[in-house]
Amino acid sequence: MRIHDNLIRLSATDLVGHLACRHLTALDLSVATGKRAEPKGFDPFLDALVKRGLDHERGFIEHLQKSGVTVTTIDGPSGARQVADTTAAMRKGVDVIVQAALVQGRWEGRADILRRIAMKTNLGDWGYEVIDTKLARETKGGTVLQLCLYSDLVATIQGELADKMYVVTPLSGYEPIEFRTNDYMTYCRFVRVRLEAAVDGAASDSYPEPKAHCDICRWDRECDARRRKDDHLSLVAGISKMQMGELERNAIETTEALSTMPLPMSWKPKRGAARTFERVREQARVQVEGRRLQKPVHEVLPPEPGFGLSRLPEPSPGDVFFDFEGDPFVGEAGLEYLFGTCVTDDADALQY
Structure with a gap:
């Protein structure tokens, strides 16, 4: 999100971000309008993901x-020259355009790959379809947007919408996964209109509710600090959004x-x-007590027959403890499953 020629320009990143978190839109808008500075910080995990993503794109190219x-690669940051070079490459009919710079109205973007296909367009007997490279092995909604x-x-530019669009994931042999464009275009335009309305309305009525997107968001530290300052209900371990809504209504x-x-309780939840x-009330009580004492506090719950660990059978010499782990940085696409076992030998010593 940025201001160019007195117009707030929006990108695919803004679109996906708005779908994930409305408050993210408000924060990015405040940066674009000069009301606050961008957050500073370095996350080695995110940095590694970015590098792996670039390696994956280079491998496909x-x-x-x-x-x-x-x-043909369109070099440099997005600007008028890059847009003109992209249009020129499309009119020339090159087979593949990398980092295509695209602009229409307030929307702009850099597509990973444009691939020439046979179709009737303003360009001639050819047109272009979009290919994006992603590290995730399962295509997410944001990618389709x-x-x-x-x-x-x-x-x-070409006057016609390509029938298909594609994602290239790791471990696919660089074989693109196909999506029919018109199956998703209506929803995409709906989200675009919603984002434009949020930006034009200053996107002020939002709160940093915890979202799945927080794990990869540059604003995570600031939002977490805000929730802690407000003593937000989301700080209670194990509480659900539905429960928070019921509690706030009371x-x-x-x-x-x-x-x-x-x-x-003096009220009945709807x-x-x-x-x-x-249960979450008791969890909150333990957490608040820990804050007061400035040390971790825990309480041992009484065992309940047939519930939790009570469902486990009695220990046996032949027991095998089996564990699944993963590592996102192994190989091309990470390691989904890493198996580990633990048993006791004849001397009752643990063997891993």
Whole structure:
């Protein structure tokens, strides 16, 4: 997100970010309008993912070059020259365009790959379809939104929307996964309109609710600090969004307030069983006590027959403890399953 010629320009990253978290849109907008600085910090995990992503893209480009096609790369940061070079390459009819710079109105983007195909367009007897390279082995909704946006931007140049768009994932032999463009375009345009409305409305009515996107978000530290300052209910271990909603509707809006909620409860939740709310209340009480004492606090729950660890059979000399682990940085696409076992030998010593 950036301001160019007095217009807030939006990108595929903004589109995917808005779908993941409305508050992210508000934060990025505040940076674009000069109201705050970008967050500073270095995350080695994210840095490694970026490098692996670039390696994967380079590998696919080399694969295309070995097949004998002509490849044109659009170098440099997005600007008028890069957009003009992309359009010129499309009109020339080169086989593959790497890092294509696309702009239409307030929307812009850099598509990983444009591949020439046979179709009737403003360019002639050819047109272009979009290919994106991603590290994830399962294509996510945000990736499909990116493909749709790029396909739409390409269509403004060639006059026709390509029927298909593709993702290249690791361990696929660089064989693109196909998606029918029109199956997803309506939803993409809906999200685009929603993002534009949020930006034009200053996107102010948002709060940094914890999201799955937080794991890879540059604003994670700031949002976490805000929640801790507010003593937000999401700080309670094991609490659900549904439970937070029920509690807030009953004027219980902080971890501290939840920790002192009278038991038995004086109100009946519209959703969920009362005992589950009592459980998170007790969890909040333990956490608040730990904050007061400035040390970890725990309480041992009484065993319940047929529940939790009580469901395990009695120990036996032949028991094998089996564990699954993973490593995202092994090989081309990470290691999904790493097996580990632990047994006891005749001397009752652990063997791994």
